[in-house]
Amino acid sequence: MRSLIPLFRSLFTDEDGPTAVEYAVLLAAILLAVIGTVGTLGSTSGGIWAENNQKLEDAGF
Structure with a gap:
C-alpha cells in the first residue's frame, strides 16, 4: 500500500x-x-484547369 501513495502523488503532480x-x-x-x-x-x-483546357480546345490549341 505504501508503494501506491508515491505513484498516485506522481500522477497528480506530473x-x-x-x-x-x-x-x-x-x-x-x-x-x-x-x-x-x-x-x-x-x-x-x-x-479552373478544366475550364482553361476547354477554352484552349475551343480556340484550336
Missing part, C-alpha cells in the same frame, strides 16, 4: 501526460484544417 494530450489534440485540429483546405482548393483548382 504534467507530461496532459501536455502530450494537448499537443495531440492541437495537431489533430491542425491536420483537419489542412486536409479541409487542400480538399477545397483541390476541387476548385481542378474546375
Whole structure:
C-alpha cells in the first residue's frame, strides 16, 4: 500500500501526460484544417484547369 501513495502523488503532480494530450489534440485540429483546405482548393483548382483546357480546345490549341 505504501508503494501506491508515491505513484498516485506522481500522477497528480506530473504534467507530461496532459501536455502530450494537448499537443495531440492541437495537431489533430491542425491536420483537419489542412486536409479541409487542400480538399477545397483541390476541387476548385481542378474546375479552373478544366475550364482553361476547354477554352484552349475551343480556340484550336
